[in-house]
Amino acid sequence: MSNTGSGHDETKRDFLMVATAAVGAVGAGLTVWPFINSLNPSADVLALASIEVDLSTIEEGQSITVTWRGKPVFIRRQTAAEIADAEGVDVATLPDPQAYGDRVTKPGWLVMVGICTHLGCVPGGQKVTDNKGDFGGWYCPCHGSHYDTAGRIRKGPAPKNLEVPEYNFLSDNLIKIG
Amino acid sequence: MSKMNKTFKLVTAAFAAMVVSTSAAFAAGDLVKAPKQDWSFNGPFGVFDRASQQRGFQIFQEVCASCHSLEYIAFRNLTDIGFSADEAKAVAAEYQVPSEPNDEGEIVDRAAKPSDFWPSPYANAKEAAATNNGKAPPDLSLMAKARVGGADYIYGLLTGYEDHEGTPENLHYNKYFPGYYIAMAAPLSDGAVDYVDGTPNTVEQMAKDVSHFLMWAAEPKLEDRKSLGVRVMLFLLVLTFITFLAYRRVSKKVKGH
């Protein structure tokens, strides 16, 4: 700032100038928020953020895939053998240790986001004819990750188990995901 | 001082004369403007009246919805007018909407979900026109913004039906409708709807409630807009004031240079 005036006046002018600039800057700062926030998910997108799925048509040993937030969700009604298999593993030996009980809300019903935790491919194993990998669960063809019957990573580059989304049973045959 | 007074009087007189001639011009015009109503959403601090909105919603459901669509309102939006999420869900479940193709590729009707938009009473505009003497009933979502006068016009229209000689067949005389002859028969009559809250179900009351509801349907962010507006204006007044002080100080220096 160029200084031309005498001391006393100058201080007061500077105070007013600084105050004006400061309040103006606060206003400009607050104005930025609506612009940024407009790019966040809108109300109509959020309204579709949770879905309800009817489980009554799924037989034991059957899987279905539903779309939730634009991603595939695997829902599998497990057989007794699969449950036994999943429970019989020594948790401590797993790359991402997690007990079977911590991955299901109701034993026998497995609900997972069907996206490989390596780089985002969709693992196979939903259909009877799919390659289910070395552990009888899911197998990701992109980079060879093997998941077991509880969707836990057992072999391959993926660092984590298949993600379990937030869901709850509204009734025996109805779940709400998200 | 006396000169200023004189000028002021002159301006006032001129203004008064103009106001008088204004009302004369309006009286001379052929279309009667719907009178302004005292809405709770008027003015800078205006808010919607939840009870009136909900009664208006009842009118919409029981009367208007049989012919008019409400395209841009989703069932989830009902939470805006004081319904709970569960109530909105229950309202949605009463309606059927076409589903996504199922595994067999068929499209079947399913119960509506909160995220669904209001289903139209007709399959398409042609059907709507064919069922209504060739004139499709307009969508009501934006009615309160798409007509001069807004909510006042809707209220005027709903209460403006009169008997008039020479009204063409299938048309109805309405003193607030541009052109006077409207295809829609008077939709409201005293006692047409039973209000749960015991409000008298006169035509005026029902017209008021449904206009209130439609104003919300057209401008659901009205309350957000006005409350943010008041805060922004206060902030700007403060900013203007200190900027003015800073300006006065700076300009004093330059004049006395």
Place this chain on the structure above:
Amino acid sequence: MSSKQFKNPVANWVEKRLPVISPIHHTLFEHPFPRNLNFMWNFGSLAGLCLVIMIVTGIVLAMQYTPNTADAFGSVERIMRDVNSGWLLRYLHMNVASFFFIVVYIHMFRGLYYGSYKAPRELLWIIGVVILLLMMATGFLGYTLPWGQMSFWGATVITNLFSAIPGVGDAIVTWLWGGFSVDNPTLNRFFVLHFLLPFVILGVVILHILALHTSVSNNPLGIEIKGPQDTISFHPYFTIKDMLGVCVFLLLLCAFVFFMPNDMGHPDNYIPADPLVTPAHIVPEWYFLPFYAVLRSIPDKLMGVIAMFAAIGVLFILPWLDRSPVRSARFRPMFRVMFWAFLVICYILGTVGAQAPDNVYVFVVPYLFSFEVSSWMTVLTVGQITTALYFLFFLSLPILPLFEKTKPLPASISEAVLSKSEK
């Protein structure tokens, strides 16, 4: 330039490698600004602010908008209802569009009053008229995008203007549409052009500012700067004055955006476009109304279009039409009267453009009053009279100096300022 030294070491470091600091420093502290600039000189910076707001809101709106006839109207409603703060962004974009024109029109009338278009500022003025034309094109294209009734019929009527061109008119209109009526291809190209043109405006604005800095600002006295005693630096005098202007502008703007956002729009544009039904009374956006009135006043199609373009085109030759050596209307008694008469004529033309041609003319001042001037004057007659007067204003400028006795000019800006502050 590069040898310049600043107190701030970072500024020095940047300046040595990229000479961008010194031009800013020069503008703020060294460039001579006439010390007597009044508040009418605030509108240039306000126009710049409008352009910035339009571009920023426009970009975020474009991220939510769908340029397809089936979805355009609905996507705008989605912005208004579901997108976070979408209503605010859209109402800002709508209302700043109008305010942009208000600001630019005041800016131009100021230039007219103080003779800012005269040598050596002819190019500065002409570049400004180019900006106005680009703004009009952008405003028209943007009004089409919501795909309401006014959007559709406005686009139809304005594109049909080109059909007046003899011989190739119809071919040009079909080419503009990309079809045989205003339809999806039209909407798509209008969206692209509406997105592109603001950046072209930005480029031309930079030329406008360059020309301004070369010829130096005009001032209310319209006399040249004689020396340093006539000037002051931009900072702090005009930074704070511009800021005050911005505050008052924002107060007015926000009053509209938050409390009467649709007052400057038309209700019919909340009705989705219907190619089979024309609204009873179609009007363009208010900022086109005076030119629309000129168009309608001429009973011949081609002549009407020519007259309308001439009404804007005449501004290009204004610097050579006005032959008076005196710039400011303060010292030109006859021109001053003509200026105010011209302002009223433009206003009346605006009110004419808003009314149906066969009706009795009603003089209107929004929010205040309206009255019939006379029961035998139709809108068409008033439009024809005022159109004639509009052109008469420009045509009388070359001969005006023959009759006008101008007042004596002050010796210098500083002398005039000091004698005034002593009183």
